[in-house]
Amino acid sequence: MTRVYAILAALTVVTMVGAMSWLGFSGGEGDDQFAQCRGGAVAGGAGAIGGPFTLVSETGETVTEEDVIDKPALIYFGYTFCPDVCPIDNARNVAAVEMLEERGEDVKPVFITVDPERDTVDVMREFTDAFHPDLLGLTGSEEQVKTATTAYRAFSSKQDSDDPDYYLVDHSTFTYLTLPEHGFVEFFRRDDTAEAMADRVQCYLDAS
Template identity: 35%
Template sequence: MNIRTIRYGLWAAIAALGLFLAGAYGLGKFQSGNVTAELGAPFNLVDQDGRPITEKAFEGHPSALFFGFTHCPDVCPTTLYELAGWLNQLGDEGKDLKAFFISVDPERDTPDVMKAYAGNFTDRITGITGDPAEVAKLILGWKVYARKVPLDDGGYTMDHTASVFLLDRNGRLKGTIAYGENPDTALQKLKRLVEG
């Protein structure tokens, strides 16, 4: 190996490290809740009690949004269980925080199904479902990934974004809680959200 090859390799490694650090810095800022983003879209759906609900439900208080479905085998029940625990840990400090469970599978997730499912975790999580076309608009507006996946038995499951979206009092994205995130870190993000 000659000196020239070593020099090029060294410069390539330095450049790669720089790109990695820049990306990690940017990701860390996003995950720490220091970002704002314009996401969302107008929608007309129903809550778990069959009452009309629109994007205005995400304004006037901090909110936590989770997109999932009631037939989910692992991510959704785990996330809702953790979210219920964090709401409980926040106590009075988090009394203004509203939590929403938005169905990515409205064909099966009726209001009654959503109410029963969310109620297994806490009465502080409001289920949102409705017309599939309206749900699709909401999913698209929040840039959420959701895709129906056929199963061998003829049924289906859903692949979907697994993060909890954290919104400020104006309904703007302030950060996320990743699936499997350290519980103490997640709780601190929620505390910062309700303090803001």
């Protein structure tokens, strides 16, 4: 019986080590200043997400990732013609930002389109202004948007439609937390509430 327990214990350790490697853990908590804040892990580590991009803001200005991530930011990829998911997610993200603002924290909400064909500068500005004056809308050429989505591992796929002006776009729905000195540090899923997001973002801000 003792031998059986020993084998099971060894298998448990091996399984845990394998899972940690698959999820992208690089070592113990001592190697990660944000270990106490993380709600998940990314294969390849946090450094595998994010990178350079150039887009066009809702005011018509060309911006880079350095301009966008000049303060803590919550970045979401979607499109303005999205019938339900994007409005709900953007409203949730803005609510989290407002909660943090009440705590004295300045976090920028960002909305990057995956449908630049329809989401022009004017369309983006009208959409973001309806949610929050600080919600930054970003568009650009097909190539520019592709570079940004690839950098953040965001998925998008235009659905076939008989009407070229009316179509849906399948897309991933993660929200990415970025910090100026660190780049991408965390992601949030659709089932994360605004309160939960605000608390986890606060943890990162306190630890940075």
